[in-house]
Each structure stands twice: as C-alpha cells, then as structure tokens.
Amino acid sequence: MTTATMFRHDAxxxxxxxxxxxxxxxxxxxxxxxxxxxGVAVIEPRAGxxxxxxxxxxxxxxxxxxxxxxxxxxxxxxxxxxxTERNGARVFRGIGEPIWAGRSAQEIVECRHHEALxxxxxxxxxxxxxxxxxxxxxxxxxxxxxxxxxxxxxTGAVERDGIQLAATDFAATLIGPELPAVPRHADRLAFxxxxxxxxxxxxxxxxxDASRAQVNHAILAxxxxxxxxxxxxxxxxxxxxxxxxxxxxxxxxxxGHIVDPLAGRHRPTPEQDGxxxxxxxxxxxxxxxxxxxxxxxxxxxxxLAR
Amino acid sequence: MGxxxxxxxxxxxxxxxxxxxxLLGEVDLDNCAHVRSALVEQTAGGTGDLYVDVSxxxxxxxxxxxxxxxxxxxxxxxRRLVVHRASEELCVLVRLAGWDRVPGLVxxxxxxx
Numbered sequence: 001m002t003t004a005t006m007f008r009h010d011a012x013x014x015x016x017x018x019x020x021x022x023x024x025x026x027x028x029x030x031x032x033x034x035x036x037x038x039g040v041a042v043i044e045p046r047a048g049x050x051x052x053x054x055x056x057x058x059x060x061x062x063x064x065x066x067x068x069x070x071x072x073x074x075x076x077x078x079x080x081x082x083x084t085e086r087n088g089a090r091v092f093r094g095i096g097e098p099i100w101a102g103r104s105a106q107e108i109v110e111c112r113h114h115e116a117l118x119x120x121x122x123x124x125x126x127x128x129x130x131x132x133x134x135x136x137x138x139x140x141x142x143x144x145x146x147x148x149x150x151x152x153x154x155t156g157a158v159e160r161d162g163i164q165l166a167a168t169d170f171a172a173t174l175i176g177p178e179l180p181a182v183p184r185h186a187d188r189l190a191f192x193x194x195x196x197x198x199x200x201x202x203x204x205x206x207x208x209d210a211s212r213a214q215v216n217h218a219i220l221a222x223x224x225x226x227x228x229x230x231x232x233x234x235x236x237x238x239x240x241x242x243x244x245x246x247x248x249x250x251x252x253x254x255x256g257h258i259v260d261p262l263a264g265r266h267r268p269t270p271e272q273d274g275x276x277x278x279x280x281x282x283x284x285x286x287x288x289x290x291x292x293x294x295x296x297x298x299x300x301x302x303x304l305a306r
Numbered sequence: 307m308g309x310x311x312x313x314x315x316x317x318x319x320x321x322x323x324x325x326x327x328x329l330l331g332e333v334d335l336d337n338c339a340h341v342r343s344a345l346v347e348q349t350a351g352g353t354g355d356l357y358v359d360v361s362x363x364x365x366x367x368x369x370x371x372x373x374x375x376x377x378x379x380x381x382x383x384x385r386r387l388v389v390h391r392a393s394e395e396l397c398v399l400v401r402l403a404g405w406d407r408v409p410g411l412v413x414x415x416x417x418x419x
Binding site: 193194195196197200213216219220223224227230231267268269270272276277279280283284 | 399
C-alpha cells in the first residue's frame with residue numbers, strides 16, 4: 001500500500017468479520033506508519049473488532065459512528081469533510097462502510113448515490129478511502145453495484161484493478177432511479193407562498209400518534225423543503241404525506257431545478273444566505289431522496305422514524 | 307406591552323423594559339417579515355441588549371432563525387440580541403444551521419426541571 005497523491009476510492013469485497021479485521025487492520029497500520037491521518041467509519045460489531053485488533057494504535061485513529069452519521073447516507077460526506085479540514089494538509093486514509101446488511105432498498109439506492117458523490121466531493125484530495133462490503137451478508141445485486149461507483153475493487157487476497165473509470169464518468173446527477181409511486185392513500189395538498197402553516201398542519205395530522213420531538217423534526221424538515229419550493233421552485237408546490245411501517249414519509253414536488261449534485265451536503269457557513277433547507281432536512285431525516293431535472297422539476301422525499 | 311402583529315399563526319408583541327419582542331405561535335418564511343420589522347423598531351428605539359422571548363414559540367424555521375441572526379449582526383457594537391427562554395430544540399437548530407457562534411447573538415436556555 002502506498003501513500004495517496006489523489007483521491008483513490010477502492011471497494012473491498014470480503015467474507016466474514018475475520019477477513020474484514022485482517023484486511024482493514026493492515027490498511028490502517030500502513031497509514032499510521034506513513035503518518036497519514038486515519039479515519040474509520042464502520043458499524044458494530046466491526047468497529048469494535050478492528051479496535052481490538054489495533055490495540056494501542058486505535059487511539060491514533062479517528063472513529064466515526066457510522067450507525068448514527070450514516071443512518072442518512074447524505075450526512076457522511078460532510079463528516080468526512082470536517083475530518084479532512086481538521087487535519088489540514090496531511091495525507092488521508094479512511095475506511096467507510098455506508099452499506100450494511102439490513103439497509104432497505106431505498107437506503108441502498110441513496111448509499112450508491114453517496115458512493116458516486118464521494119468521487120465528486122473529494123476529487124482533488126490526497127486520500128485513499130476503502131469501502132468494505134461483506135459478500136457473505138449482502139445481496140448479490142448490491143455487490144454488483146459496487147463496481148459502478150468504485151474505480152478499483154479488491155477481492156480476497158488479490159488486489160486487482162476493477163473497472164477503470166475517468167473522474168468525469170462519475171459526474172453525479174440528481175436524475176437518479178425513479179422513486180416508488182406515492183401510495184393512493186397519501187394525504188395531499190397544493191401550497192403556495194403564505195400557506196406553509198397549512199403544510200405543517202397536514203404533517204401534524206398525519207403524525208398524530210408520534211412523539212412531540214418526532215413531530216417537530218418532521219414539520220421542520222417539511223417546512224424547509226416546502227419553503228424551498230416557494231423561494232426556488234416557482235412559488236408553489238405539492239406535498240404528499242403517508243406512513244410506511246414505522247416511517248413517516250413526505251414528498252414535496254415543485255417546478256425548480258437543483259443543479260448542484262452535492263446540494264444538502266455542504267455544511268453551512270454563518271455568512272451564507274440560503275442553501276440550508278436541504279442541509280437541515282438531511283441532518284434531521286433518516287433518508288432524503290432528491291430527484292431533479294430541468295424537464296420534470298424537483299421531487300424531495302423525506303423519511304423519518306415515527 | 308403592545309401587540310405588533312397577530313394572525314392565526316403568529317403573534318408579535320413588543321416588550322419594555324428591557325426593550326424586546328415576544329414571539330407566540332409559529333415563525334416561518336411566510337411571516338418572518340413581521341418579526342423583522344418589530345426587531346428593527348425595538349432596536350432603534352432603545353439601548354442595551356434586545357430581548358426576544360421565545361417561551362411561547364411553537365415553531366420556528368430557518369428563515370425565522372435567520373431573521374434573529376440578521377438582527378443580531380446589525381445591532382450596534384456593545385449591544386446583543388438575547389434569545390430568552392430558548393428550548394433545547396431551538397439551540398440544536400441554531401447549531402445545525404451553523405449560527406451558534408454569531409457575534410451579538412446569545413441563546414439563553416430555558417431551565418428544565
């Protein structure tokens with residue numbers, strides 16, 4: 001393993017926790033030996049197992065709670081960004097596990113989008129990021145998808161080139177895979193400027209049995225996105241709310257077009273005027289799905305535990 | 307105390323002394339202009355810190371918080387905008403929005419229990 005001079009984004013296909021520990025511990029130690037900044041964002045039990053294997057070296061690693069941060073995959077890039085900024089001009093080495101067994105189909109769609117966006121967000125930074133995927137626990141289809149977002153795929157003991165892609169091939173868009181249809185029983189409302197309070201009432205009614213804190217989170221996220229429709233989306237929009245198992249889901253549509261694929265992933269600066277709505281929604285919600293094209297306008301679907 | 311603005315969603319009251327504004331109900335993008343004008347007038351009409359009582363605030367969005375931030379930034383040096391009786395939730399929102407270190411803006415947390 002060599003020190004990175006540009007962003008290198010490898011997938012590691014492994015089977016079982018022993019192989020995980022062996023491969024990732026070597027990777028971490030090589031980074032520490034080269035005095036690189038090393039960050040690890042994996043979930044339990046893998047975080048604990050790697051920590052044990054590293055022993056005293058574990059204290060030289062920045063540990064990121066992937067279960068909390070990565071619940072909504074759109075929160076991962078800003079956390080990595082904070083970490084690289086804190087470490088100044090060093091060379092970076094990270095392990096990131098956005099996809100784990102038990103993720104829902106829609107979460108996996110957004111995790112893949114996140115993996116593609118990493119290439120865009122860290123294009124000019126000297127760091128190598130290793131993304132471990134457990135072939136013994138994840139679906140075949142998930143593993144196949146890994147090749148679309150990682151220029152190199154490491155399998156077993158063999159380190160071989162995966163599909164080589166130029167950085168421009170990763171240019172992420174917000175076109176994305178189509179979202180599942182809004183259920184027929186969803187409550188819908190058309191709104192325009194001056195009617196945000198009605199949008200909030202709709203959410204309160206739909207979440208009548210949820211906790212106060214959850215309701216407040218939901219109305220803030222929905223209000224911010226609906227506010228975006230008023231400011232950037234032609235002054236009006238439509239909202240649909242429904243529950244899906246243990247989740248509250250809300251979809252806001254308008255005629256606007258979001259151009260920046262990293263929208264909602266930039267930590268706001270105090271001086272910055274707008275651009276906080278999607279950021280806040282990402283921080284609050286368990287999943288935020290954005291689909292936006294000039295022709296079809298913008299759809300934002302928010303999901304929160306009830 | 308005078309009522310500055312009231313509709314079914316938001317009520318803005320001017321308080322004195324000390325100079326301030328009391329917000330009741332919900333502040334959002336649609337109605338934050340009323341909060342802004344009350345803050346501007348109370349800032350101009352007094353000296354010392356400006357108090358914003360948010361204990362009866364049921365909801366505030368980012369546009370509403372921005373209104374408070376802008377008033378805090380504009381206030382004369384030596385004066386502060388003190389958000390009085392802020393809930394823990396409001397403090398979290400201000401931090402998430404990246405406004406927790408704005409000079410002139412002070413959040414005084416409500417005492418719980």
